Amino acid sequence: MSIHKFGIPSLLPENIKLLSGPGCPVCVTSRYFIDDTVACSKIDDVILTTLGDLIRVPGTETSLHEEKSAGRDIRIVYSVLDAIKIAQDNRDKKIVFPGIGFETTAPLSAAAILQATEIGLDNFYILSAHKIMPPVMAALIDEGVNIDGYICPGHVSVITGTQIYEPIVKNYALGCVVSGFEPLDILQSIYMLVHQIEKGQPELENQYCRAVKPEGNIKAQKMMYRVFKTRDDWWRGIGIIPDSGLSLTDEFKAFDAGQLFESLPGTHSDKDKGCICGEILKGLKTPEDCPLFSKACTPVDPVGACMVSSEGSCAAWYKYARGAV
Amino acid sequence: MCLSIPAEVLSIDGDMAEVSVGGTMYNASIRLVEDVDVGDFILIHSGYGIAKIDEAEANDTLNLMQEIKKKAERS
Amino acid sequence: MSSNIVTLDHGSGGKLTMDLIKMFTDYFGNSGPSGMADSAVVDAATNIVAFTTDSYVVNPIHFPGGDIGKLAVCGTVNDLAVSGAVPRYISCAFILEEGLKISELEQIVESMAKTAKAAGVIIVTGDTKVVERGACDRMFINTSGVGFLKQKHRSIGLGINVKPGDKILINGNIGDHGLAVLSIRNSFTNDIKTDCAPLNNLIENCLAVNDSIHFMRDATRGGLAAVLNELAEKIGFGVILIENSIPLAENTRGLCEFLGFDPLHLANEGKVIIVAGEGWEDILSTMKSHPFGKESQVIGTIVDKHPCRVVLETEIGGSRIIDIPAGMQLPRIC
């Protein structure tokens, strides 16, 4: 997203190509997760609180946006903190918060649950679609995606530290540069990665030293792993990756929104009416290769998740790069 | 890539801190970060502080950026 | 006035309705035809008339730097002015929610009167309806307006004379209105204020300078991005915007980054985009000498390249396409 926002691709020579990996939490999340959030919102007494990111993502039948217009109590919040506040103010209702995001965001959900425990809130629930980064980075290479190095997400690394990328460098001989989000951060990171490739010495470098420590934010990691444990999870375009998602530990099961409804979670599938999001996420194709792109599928009327989140590859492409200026 | 922005800590009350994000006051949770003091800059993500920003390193980057800018202007 | 809240009786056409009308005419200062007759009968300055209407439903009705009344007058005045017209007469219709405090209504009416006076327009006719509690959110206002224009300004609103090489000017910081309203709704404390202002005087001054103005539009909902995309689409040329030259207050920039908003998509209520050809320098200095145009800037150019597209040159020299906003901007984390 930042990469497109600043117009960085237009500055690079032709032999440097940037692919957007599965770094957008909304894009990699299953359509069925949206169906689950919609199902939650239909339960009597539930107030569904959601981050703005999810509101327009299409589910199988409908989106939260449509359900809100149809009269469900769906509230857009900026933070899970707001959801806790709503739970405190509405003790007779059940407040559900869909947890999306990687290591940057999962500790926030964990902190909220710990706070709920402390203040004795028993009407706050999380529907977790939280995921973690390292398994998918390895899976991509295993799938044969042809890349020369990773620009690693700075704000995930703020929590995890740079250490999580060591196996990528060691096992796959690929360079990893942890990058900040200012335009010059990104340019510098690209430069560092190119330099590594030229030298033929892939290594782990940290461009974003001002916020990322090698060990990361240990307090946040501890909270995250007290409340969550890893589980196998499904990724759009990739499928099931072992130990790549987060679910609540037994100690905090009481906060799991899953218990609120009986219906079994749907089966995940990649077949989104001709959407090739998956291959785009893997960097095998660009949005221009999708026959639906900017025709049947636009940000106003998205088919796949990649078009919904403004950070999704297709939305970013549509918004910033169409017609390759 | 998750949105996150540096904010200055103005005051602290238990787990919460009043921070200034480019002139807007916001009450952020500092539950996830250790040893936060008034005057520190912290990264805010969706209402929570997630890291302290290292001032020395930040200045280094800032200086570097300034230098690049100057070079770019000269050329 | 006997009651201090608005009741359904205020809309019944009886005594209480008269009381309300009296309050309006007292403030709007035109006790003549408009107060009691079914239509206002007015004089026309020329035989080319611009006519516009708009409804205002902003919530909350007060926000930093303005209120729904000021907005309702400025919005209509500006819609007329950017069409090249000199706004003259305004109508206003209120839809009031039962239970609204009369004092609150009075504040808004006073604000409308003040704004109309400042803009040099007269509120000549109006209407009031009261609806049951819950049927509207405290108060909705519709205003319509009439203005008169010279033959040579007839096509300014259409932009048919816009040519490559024309400069794009704006009269100051963008995004403040959108964020001022959002801030008060979300109880963010900051000093961002709405830019809501009547622009007819500034625009009149500019039109008097020379005939270089080829297009004008106020950048309200959808912001700068919406206006320029619409223009590019219509004229078939491209638009190049220079990010570094777009006026943006530091606090607005900061809050945008915080919430993941694009300032180019945020609403303004006191910003006019002027596209001008040869002689634009004099327009710019005229804008700058007006109190509502001190921060005026040239922000871009009309070009032959990339027809129908708006392209932003970013602060680091990259470029990207600016699209119309897909929907409401929502706070997001990614």
Ligand code: SF4
């Ligand atoms: S353009 Fe739409 S349909 Fe095609 S891959 Fe992207 S999101 Fe899927």
